[in-house]
Amino acid sequence: MRIQVIAAALAASALPALADERPELTVYTYESFVAEWGPGPIVKDAFEARCGCALNFVAAGDGAALLARLRLEGDRTDADVVLGLDTNLTAAAAETGLFAPHGRDDSVLDLPVGWEDPLFLPYDWGYFAFVYDKTRLPEPPASFEDLIAAPEDLKIVIQDPRSSTPGLGLLLWVKAAYGDRAPEIWEGLAPHILTVTKGWTESYGMFIDGEADMVLSYTTSPAYHLIAEEDYTKAAARFDEGHYLQIEVAGIVASSDQPELAQQFLDFMLTEPFQSAIPTTNWMYPAVTPANGLPAGYETLIRPETALIFPAGEAAEVRDEALAEWRDALSR
Incomplete structure (x- = not known):
């Protein structure tokens, strides 16, 4: 019995260390995205279940404030992904040189206008x-x-x-x-x-x-x-x-030390678990229409x-x- 107790105690003490060994992806976004009623909690749970990583959302004001913070931090930023800029800010964001090409397939997008941008990928509009x-x-x-x-x-x-x-x-x-x-x-x-x-x-x-x-x-x-x-x-x-x-987008930060995880997040962003959460948490149109369509009321x-x-x-x-x-x- 004593051995079992000791073994259980050792196992419990090891859990935090194991959790800390998970790779961490840091996503800068706006405040309402990470609110308890926003899409952040749903996205975090669903992505962590897939990636075996820790997803860390950092709220940094609205989109313009996001860009201002990133400019201030430059290559020293902790951000791996920035989520919450829009097309009124993407040209200025691209000029900073702080974003890397996303390399993702954008042919699945359902937007009211065409889309071509090597740095930024839409998630809602x-x-x-x-x-x-x-x-x-x-x-x-x-x-x-x-x-x-x-x-x-x-x-x-x-x-x-x-x-x-x-x-x-x-x-x-x-x-x-x-x-x-x-x-x-x-x-x-x-x-x-x-x-x-x-x-x-x-x-x-x-x-x-x-x-x-x-x-x-x-x-x-x-x-x-x-x-x-x-x-x-x-x-x-x-x-x-x-x-x-308005078309809201995400982009990968060029200085990220988790580029593969960042790309994985952008892939996930266009999948059903993420996109189906948008209409009833971010209250916008999803960039990819869910299989079951939009919720009743949107009509x-x-x-x-x-x-x-x-x-x-x-x-x-x-x-x-x-x-x-x-x-x-x-x-x-």
Whole structure:
């Protein structure tokens, strides 16, 4: 009996050491991805079961903040994979020289536009939109110009384009829809902006708490309320100008000491366990449609008649101009 007890004790003491010997993959991503209600926990369990490794998610703000952190850390970064950039940031990310070619097959992708990028692989997509509560705002604006013309007490919450991918997406949405008229549009919108938050989570929370009439989010956001809460009061306003398309991507960091594991993660990212989690945890459209299709409720969402998007290189070119127009309007 004593021998059995000693043997059991030795075996138990060895477990942490064995766990520590597993290779570790570090993935930088945004806060909502790793939240307990986000896809992170599901992805972690499913990938670790396959890889025999430890998957370590590190939350580093929204997409723009991810890129800023990676630039700051450079080749010294702990990241093996960065997940959460979008096409408005990929050109700038590529210019850093910090990403390696992914070498993965992208022919399986189901996107509303074609895709060719040797460094970045999509995992989901969606359209930006202003979400509102139908009980508080029965007749929402149907365009940016309608929003400008609304009573001044109609307030919206948006995100900072310098730290948030939705915030940057809004800048490019206005620029794509109005071109040289963008400064005029921002000047008209400014009185309706209650505040600018650093990231999406804070602004959406303010909207849910009733502090604003509308919040910059996605056409898919009402699916959360419908499916998870059985709340039919939230909707996305359809804008006549069209809606800006966001494609979220992941990339392998060139300095990674786990390149094969990083490639394995990107392969896994396009498989059913990862992609089927996206619609009901990240509340976006998956980059590869699951075998059983989209969850019930997604058919109720608005589908923009016009999809607006700048190619990655063009988005990088107009970003600074659009940011200056936004900053000038809000500083007056």
